[in-house]
Each structure stands twice: as structure tokens, then as C-alpha cells.
Amino acid sequence: MLSLTEIxxxxxxxxxxxxxxxxxxxxxxxxxxxxxxxxLDDLWFAAIVSAPAVILHEFGHKFVAMAMGYTATFxxxxxxxxxxxxxxxxxxxxxxxxxxxxSIPAGVSAFEGFFIAFAGPLVNLxxxxxxxxxxxxxxxxxxxxxxxAISKKLNLFLFIFNMIPFPPLDxxxxxxxxxxxx
Numbered sequence: 001m002l003s004l005t006e007i008x009x010x011x012x013x014x015x016x017x018x019x020x021x022x023x024x025x026x027x028x029x030x031x032x033x034x035x036x037x038x039x040l041d042d043l044w045f046a047a048i049v050s051a052p053a054v055i056l057h058e059f060g061h062k063f064v065a066m067a068m069g070y071t072a073t074f075x076x077x078x079x080x081x082x083x084x085x086x087x088x089x090x091x092x093x094x095x096x097x098x099x100x101x102x103s104i105p106a107g108v109s110a111f112e113g114f115f116i117a118f119a120g121p122l123v124n125l126x127x128x129x130x131x132x133x134x135x136x137x138x139x140x141x142x143x144x145x146x147x148x149a150i151s152k153k154l155n156l157f158l159f160i161f162n163m164i165p166f167p168p169l170d171x172x173x174x175x176x177x178x179x180x181x182x
Contacts, residue, residue: 006073009074010074013054013099013100014051015047016081017046017050017084017099018044018050020084020088020097021046021047021049021050022038022039022042022043022088024046024095025042025046025049025150026039026042026046027039027041027045027143028142028143028146049150049151050154053151053154055100056123056124056127057120057123057124057162058074058102059123060119060120060121061104061170062102064115064116065102065104065108065112070104070108070112070116071105072103072104072116073102073103075100075101076099076100077099077100077101079098081098081099081100083097084099110177110181111177111181113180114173114174114177114178114181117170117173117177118170118174120162121159121162121171121174124158124162125156125159131155134148135148135149
């Protein structure tokens with residue numbers, strides 16, 4: 001299912017995402033806690049909130065491709081992840097990040113390609129609705145509510161962004177495969 005390389009890549013990417021987002025996603029503090037410039041608690045909280053959006057997105061592609069009988073491999077896109085780390089290191093006010101992708105062999109039909117490409121953004125949309133549902137209908141702690149609210153926004157952003165129909169984004173593959181079916 002997952003190779004050792006994929007598992008190690010997921011671990012490295014999770015820590016890197018935690019570091020990158022730790023400036024944007026901060027662990028809720030108590031009234032007497034002092035905010036530090038860098039905090040392992042913020043890194044951990046940011047990783048818990050951001051990594052599932054990225055990892056589950058890529059797993060959507062991987063597992064749908066595998067269900068269709070294709071070999072699919074998760075890869076960290078080292079340049080894209082490294083760019084995010086560098087922008088964090090220089091305290092950039094904006095974020096450019098392309099942390100990972102799933103490779104699938106050639107020969108996928110337009111029908112299959114449509115579903116494989118749409119699977120990642122669909123996962124983000126489902127995570128958005130799951131966060132929304134829990135926040136609306138369940139009582140959770142303040143810390144969990146903050147994490148879910150950020151997760152909701154992040155997953156909606158990732159869905160919308162990834163559905164832009166320009167290469168190499170998923171939306172391009174969704175729409176070109178959709179057009180290829182007709």
C-alpha cells in the first residue's frame with residue numbers, strides 16, 4: 001500500500017508543513033501564556049491542522065488510481081516544499097507551496113483520469129464539510145474549534161485553488177479529461 005520511502009516522505013513533509021504554517025496557524029494560548037517567535041507547540045498544532053489537508057488530498061489521487069488498477073506513488077515535490085520553507089525562513093508575508101504529487105503511469109483513459117484528478121480536491125471539499133458540520137452541530141473545546149475553523153478555511157481554499165483549470169493543477173486535468181470523454 002505505502003512504501004517505506006512514501007512513509008518517510010510523509011513524515012518529512014508533515015514536519016515541514018508544520019514549520020511553514022506555524023507562522024500562520026498558532027496554537028490557542030491561555031490568558032497567561034506568552035507567545036514566542038518560534039514554538040514547538042505552534043509547529044505541532046500547525047502540522048496537525050495543515051498536513052491532513054495535503055496528505056489526504058494526495059491519498060485521494062493515490063487510492064482512486066489504485067482502485068482502478070493503476071500503480072500510484074506518493075512523492076514529495078522537494079522544490080515546492082523547499083520553496084515554502086525558504087519563504088518561511090525569510091518571513092515572507094505570502095506563501096507559495098506545492099509540497100507533493102502522486103505519479104500514475106501513462107495510459108489512463110479520460111474517464112479514469114477525470115476521477116483520479118478530481119479525487120484530491122473532492123477530499124478537500126469533504127474535509128471542509130466535515131469541519132463545518134462538527135463546528136455547527138457539536139460542542140468541542142476551544143482548541144479543537146480553532147483547529148477545525150482553520151481546517152475548514154484551508155480545505156475550502158485548497159479545493160478552489162486546485163480546481164483552477166491551469167496546468168499543473170488538478171482542475172486542468174479534471175477539465176481536460178472531462179472534455180476528452182466527449
